[in-house]
Amino acid sequence: MSLISGFEDVVKENQPLAPFTRLKLGGVAAYFAEPQTQEQLVGLVKRFTENELPIRLIGAGSNTLIRNQGVGGLVISMASPVFCNIEINDDTITAGGGVQLVDFVAAAVRAGLNGPQHLVGIPGTIGAALHNNTSAVGFDIGTWVTSVDVLTRSGEKITYQKDELSFSYRQSSLKDLIVLSAVFAFDREDSETLTKQMQKLWIVRRAAQPSAEVRSAYVFKDHGGETASALIEQAGLKGTRVGDVEICDRDPNYFVANDDATAEDFLKLIELVKTQVHDQLEINLETSIGIW
Numbered sequence: 261m262s263l264i265s266g267f268e269d270v271v272k273e274n275q276p277l278a279p280f281t282r283l284k285l286g287g288v289a290a291y292f293a294e295p296q297t298q299e300q301l302v303g304l305v306k307r308f309t310e311n312e313l314p315i316r317l318i319g320a321g322s323n324t325l326i327r328n329q330g331v332g333g334l335v336i337s338m339a340s341p342v343f344c345n346i347e348i349n350d351d352t353i354t355a356g357g358g359v360q361l362v363d364f365v366a367a368a369v370r371a372g373l374n375g376p377q378h379l380v381g382i383p384g385t386i387g388a389a390l391h392n393n394t395s396a397v398g399f400d401i402g403t404w405v406t407s408v409d410v411l412t413r414s415g416e417k418i419t420y421q422k423d424e425l426s427f428s429y430r431q432s433s434l435k436d437l438i439v440l441s442a443v444f445a446f447d448r449e450d451s452e453t454l455t456k457q458m459q460k461l462w463i464v465r466r467a468a469q470p471s472a473e474v475r476s477a478y479v480f481k482d483h484g485g486e487t488a489s490a491l492i493e494q495a496g497l498k499g500t501r502v503g504d505v506e507i508c509d510r511d512p513n514y515f516v517a518n519d520d521a522t523a524e525d526f527l528k529l530i531e532l533v534k535t536q537v538h539d540q541l542e543i544n545l546e547t548s549i550g551i552w
């Protein structure tokens with residue numbers, strides 16, 4: 261029996277990962293799956309774990325840099341509709357791990373649920389947002405969670421309640437788990453008020469970050485009360501480039517991959533910034549972006 265027998269319809273071998281990331285860089289996944297049912301997802305996770313092969317999840321790929329050599333094992337995308345349901349009941353939203361944040365925010369605002377409007381304009385999916393505890397302007401997604409359904413690497417389904425989970429700056433206790441879906445609870449607010457608030461926040465964000473067409477990533481975590489952007493600027497690195505990867509003028513914590521960029525150049529620019537910030541400010545910047 262081959263490693264993927266029974267899953268041939270949903271698994272591809274040597275799949276380039278670049279199209280699945282915002283940076284559009286890097287090599288292939290040895291195996292790449294887009295399961296169409298939860299049973300297929302569970303079966304694949306069990307199969308690869310039994311064979312002691314690594315399993316990774318890819319959401320919208322906006323916080324992931326793939327190295328040129330690519331990755332072994334299995335990369336799973338939960339983009340199939342079965343993982344992208346949004347259900348609203350009174351003051352709660354149940355959202356699948358593959359739901360795009362933009363759809364989550366829009367659904368909440370329409371339903372008059374107060375909070376998600378603060379995440380307007382952040383690219384990504386619910387699964388990754390919970391994994392990273394995505395946050396903006398002092399609001400993080402973990403605050404609104406009431407429970408999360410996950411799959412362990414051995415294929416076991418578990419529901420964690422809020423008090424069994426922990427969320428902190430750009431991380432959560434869901435780190436090694438696959439987020440299937442989550443339930444969130446909110447206060448109510450008039451939908452029109454939320455829409456206006458969201459529009460204002462979107463205008464501010466749009467001016468501060470590279471547009472969706474630009475291949476960019478938000479690279480470092482803030483440090484000791486200072487934003488990574490301010491630290492990079494203090495080190496005089498605005499506009500620095502390696503090959504065809506450059507530090508964004510608008511906000512230096514975004515690196516932009518131009519036409520001839522490579523993953524190697526991206527990694528070199530990360531190292532250059534880390535070294536310069538360390539040498540000049542005696543601060544060790546930590547990456548926020550995941551590097552595979």
Ligand SMILES: Cc1cc2nc3c(=O)[nH]c(=O)nc-3n(C[C@H](O)[C@H](O)[C@H](O)COP(=O)(O)OP(=O)(O)OC[C@H]3O[C@@H](n4cnc5c(N)ncnc54)[C@H](O)[C@@H]3O)c2cc1C
Pocket residue numbers: 282316317318319320321322323324338357358381382383384385386387388389390391392393394395396437438439440469470476477478550
């Ligand atoms: C222009 C721009 C602006 C940004 N602004 C912000 C911001 O304001 N605040 C902020 O916090 N971040 C910000 N980010 C970073 C990024 O948007 C977030 O980290 C977002 O959560 C990434 O979602 P994704 O689906 O694209 O993640 P991916 O890059 O696909 O994955 C990120 C991580 O999540 C894991 N993952 C994906 N799906 C699942 C799942 N179902 N279960 C478990 N783990 C999973 C992956 O394995 C990976 O480790 C910004 C990025 C860009 C490019």
